[in-house]
Amino acid sequence: xxxxxxxTITFDNPPTILETSSIVGPKESQGPLAKYFDQCLDxxxxxxxxxxxxxxxxxxxxxxSVIAKSGIASTxxxxxxxxxxxxxxISSSFGLREINIPFFGIFGACSTFVExxxxxxxxxxxxxxxxxxxxxxxHFCSAEKQFRFPLELGNQRPPSSQWTVTGSGAVILTFSxxxxxxxxxxxxxxVDMGIKDANNMGAAMAPAALDTxxxxxRDTGRKPSYYDAIIxxxxxxxxxxxxxxxxxxxxxxxxxxxxxxGVLIFDKENQDTHSGGSGCACIGTVFSGxxxxxxxxxxxxxxxxxxxxxxxxxxxxQQGESIPGIAHAIAIEN
Amino acid sequence: MKPIETKQEYSNYVDQKSPNSxxxxxxxxxxxxxxxxxTIGQIIFDFCTFKGADETSASTIVSIILIGISAxxxxxxxxxxxxxxxxxxxxxxxxxxxxxxxxxxIEYKSEGYIMGVGGKMFTVAGPVLVFGISTSVLxxxxxxxxxxxx
Amino acid sequence: MxxxxxxxxxxxxxxxxxxxxxxIIGQILxxxxxxxxxxxxxxxxxxxxxxxxxxxYKYIIDFAGCGATVPLTGxxxxxxxxxxxxxKDSGILGAFTGGVRASAGGIAAAIVFGYIASLISxxxxxxx
Numbered sequence: 001x002x003x004x005x006x007x008t009i010t011f012d013n014p015p016t017i018l019e020t021s022s023i024v025g026p027k028e029s030q031g032p033l034a035k036y037f038d039q040c041l042d043x044x045x046x047x048x049x050x051x052x053x054x055x056x057x058x059x060x061x062x063x064x065s066v067i068a069k070s071g072i073a074s075t076x077x078x079x080x081x082x083x084x085x086x087x088x089x090i091s092s093s094f095g096l097r098e099i100n101i102p103f104f105g106i107f108g109a110c111s112t113f114v115e116x117x118x119x120x121x122x123x124x125x126x127x128x129x130x131x132x133x134x135x136x137x138x139h140f141c142s143a144e145k146q147f148r149f150p151l152e153l154g155n156q157r158p159p160s161s162q163w164t165v166t167g168s169g170a171v172i173l174t175f176s177x178x179x180x181x182x183x184x185x186x187x188x189x190x191v192d193m194g195i196k197d198a199n200n201m202g203a204a205m206a207p208a209a210l211d212t213x214x215x216x217x218r219d220t221g222r223k224p225s226y227y228d229a230i231i232x233x234x235x236x237x238x239x240x241x242x243x244x245x246x247x248x249x250x251x252x253x254x255x256x257x258x259x260x261x262g263v264l265i266f267d268k269e270n271q272d273t274h275s276g277g278s279g280c281a282c283i284g285t286v287f288s289g290x291x292x293x294x295x296x297x298x299x300x301x302x303x304x305x306x307x308x309x310x311x312x313x314x315x316x317x318q319q320g321e322s323i324p325g326i327a328h329a330i331a332i333e334n
Numbered sequence: 335m336k337p338i339e340t341k342q343e344y345s346n347y348v349d350q351k352s353p354n355s356x357x358x359x360x361x362x363x364x365x366x367x368x369x370x371x372x373t374i375g376q377i378i379f380d381f382c383t384f385k386g387a388d389e390t391s392a393s394t395i396v397s398i399i400l401i402g403i404s405a406x407x408x409x410x411x412x413x414x415x416x417x418x419x420x421x422x423x424x425x426x427x428x429x430x431x432x433x434x435x436x437x438x439x440i441e442y443k444s445e446g447y448i449m450g451v452g453g454k455m456f457t458v459a460g461p462v463l464v465f466g467i468s469t470s471v472l473x474x475x476x477x478x479x480x481x482x483x484x
Numbered sequence: 485m486x487x488x489x490x491x492x493x494x495x496x497x498x499x500x501x502x503x504x505x506x507x508i509i510g511q512i513l514x515x516x517x518x519x520x521x522x523x524x525x526x527x528x529x530x531x532x533x534x535x536x537x538x539x540x541y542k543y544i545i546d547f548a549g550c551g552a553t554v555p556l557t558g559x560x561x562x563x564x565x566x567x568x569x570x571x572k573d574s575g576i577l578g579a580f581t582g583g584v585r586a587s588a589g590g591i592a593a594a595i596v597f598g599y600i601a602s603l604i605s606x607x608x609x610x611x612x
Contacts, residue, residue, distance in 0.1 A: 050444040141607065149458065149521070150440065150458075150607075151414065151441060151607055152408050152409075152414050152433070152436065152440050152607065152608075153414060153437040153458065153521065154408075154413045154414045154416055154420075154425065154430070155414075155418075155421075155521050156355075156360070156417070156421045157418075158355055159352070159356075160352045193341050193344040193345075194341035194342075194344065194345060195344075195345070195348060197518060199518070200352055203348040203351070203352065207344065238348075238351055242348070245335055246337075246338065249335050249336065249337040249338065250337060355514075355515040357511070357515045360514075361508045361511045361512065364504070364507040364508055365504035365511075367507070368503050368504050368506065368507025368508075368510075368555070369499075369500035369501060369503045369507070370500065371503065371554060372499050372500060372503025372504070372550050372555065373496050373499050373500045373550070375550035376495065376496055376549050376550035376551070377491070377496070378550075379550050380487075380491055381487060384486075384487050384490055394589035394590070396550060397554075397587075397589055397593065398589055398593040400554065401590060401593045401594050401597055402593065405598060405600070406597075409601035409605035410605070411605075420507075421510075421515075422507045422509075422510030422511035422514055422524070423504075423507045423511070425507075425510060425514075425521055425524060425525070426506060426507045426509075426510040426528055426555045426557075427503070427507070427555050427556070428555075428558075428559060428590060430521070430525060430556065431525060431556055431559065432593075432597065432598075434522070434525065435594045435595065436597065436598040439598040439599060439601060440602045440605050440606070440607055441607050443606075444607075447602075451599060451602045452599075455595065455599075458525075459594070461522050461523075461525070461526045462522070462525045462556070463591065466529035466530065466532075466559065467584060469529075469530050469563070470537075470560075470567040470579075470582070470583030470584075471567060471579050471580055473534070473564045473579075474564075474568060474570070474578060474579025474580070474582055475576060476537070477537070477568045477571050477579070478571050478575060478576050478579065
């Protein structure tokens with residue numbers, strides 16, 4: 001393990017992504033990627049009484065599913081890194097309170113999924129862990145309730161708003177394996193370009209994604225064409241366009257191989273999701289469901305996964321603060 | 335395109351990149367739905383006065399019935415669809431006030447009937463009462479000043 | 485039926501147009517200013533109370549009937565009217581009691597119906 005450039009870490013014995021699992025809600029189940037997810041729910045409550053309990057159940061069942069799929073015993077998993085969007089990360093800590101694995105609760109807003117994989121891979125590479133679990137969740141209803149308005153309020157969502165993905169993504173990383181490998185990580189800096197509109201998260205997070213993207217290329221000496229796909233978490237349609245154009249002004253052309261999970265997960269025209277999906281589970285489910293299978297089947301061999309997060313809450317927006325963005329990148333290669 | 339350096343440049347750039355709301359369509363929908371709600375109110379009002387109610391009572395009955403219908407539609411998960419379509423058309427009439435009280439009441443039911451329903455009921459509508467009632471008290475006090483400009 | 489015959493259709497049209505126009509003002513505020521619904525409602529109720537206090541709003545009510553009373557500006561105007569009416573009888577005390585007394589029906593209805601709705605209904609996702 002060594003540092004290259006200003007903020008990238010490369011691994012000598014890169015950790016393998018052993019297995020992934022994904023659970024999505026009803027709306028995602030009607031989206032274009034539905035067939036790739038492990039489990040599709042037809043009820044947002046999933047038999048629970050509250051949105052928060054439902055979200056905890058989603059992450060709990062998804063973690064159980066990834067452990068079962070991986071074939072390793074849960075006692076062999078050394079550490080667990082998990083987080084979500086609810087205050088004090090209650091979905092993950094309540095969902096995983098019976099799992100009996102040392103637990104790190106982390107918060108990186110929608111960047112949590114890749115943040116947890118960054119931390120877990122450093123743990124594994126350093127010899128601190130043999131196997132580590134990373135999981136995130138988000139739920140449209142609990143997020144709306146906490147960040148915006150009650151669901152029954154008859155308001156209009158502006159065209160720049162995004163739709164929080166209901167679901168959970170989980171991965172197990174292991175010290176020895178046959179790939180796909182996490183070859184390097186570029187944790188990002190907090191970048192705030194002064195956007196205050198909580199209904200335009202893509203625009204608030206795009207500068208952070210740009211900063212991490214450029215830093216990654218500068219640190220590693222790689223070019224955009226090195227990767228089969230560069231994938232951001234939840235910039236949505238507006239953020240994706242902004243990142244593409246801003247990258248071009250900095251001399252990086254990512255037009256040909258750049259995708260955004262928020263754009264992929266919903267059908268904008270028929271599902272009325274405005275600027276696309278968002279939430280921890282957006283990149284979590286799309287990576288766990290779709291991209292991991294593409295890597296396994298060698299349809300893609302080198303991807304750069306950049307999860308973006310908006311580090312705000314409802315108090316900060318009411319106080320008129322701008323929205324700080326963050327983006328963490330990991331390179332995954334066969 | 336030139337590289338963007340300052341927050342101001344970025345803000346201008348984002349404004350230009352972000353799609354605008356379809357304002358003409360929204361205004362048209364707001365107009366006819368809002369007009370229709372008022373007209374329903376007028377028919378109820380006319381019916382009350384036809385039955386012999388005075389105008390003040392008739393107005394109150396109109397409010398209560400429209401609020402009752404909004405509460406029912408909110409509970410049946412229909413009001414948010416009307417609101418999404420009509421925007422200000424259902425928000426600005428008294429129906430929007432009712433919806434803004436009923437919707438948090440339902441949403442926060444999971445936190446219990448005292449602090450959940452009772453406490454959160456006015457999260458959206460509370461300011462309306464605070465500013466509406468305060469303004470009326472202020473106007474009343476000004477109205478008692480002898481050199482009145484009213 | 486006598487009631488149907490008694491309906492003044494010109495009045496209904498005036499009501500429809502004025503009510504619709506007030507909503508258009510709200511829609512322009514929503515789309516152009518990114519104000520939240522709560523702020524829009526506050527602007528309307530306060531504007532209504534001020535116009536009511538200045539004695540302007542009653543002309544709109546005379547013209548449009550429920551087209552002016554049903555929007556939240558009418559709620560505000562009613563609060564102001566109640567306060568101004570009551571100060572004639574009870575002086576400054578009326579400023580405090582009049583407004584709420586005039587709109588008590590609407591406020592109580594919203595609270596009671598809201599509570600009942602929360603008893604019988606369950607939160608649901610917006611399908612769209």
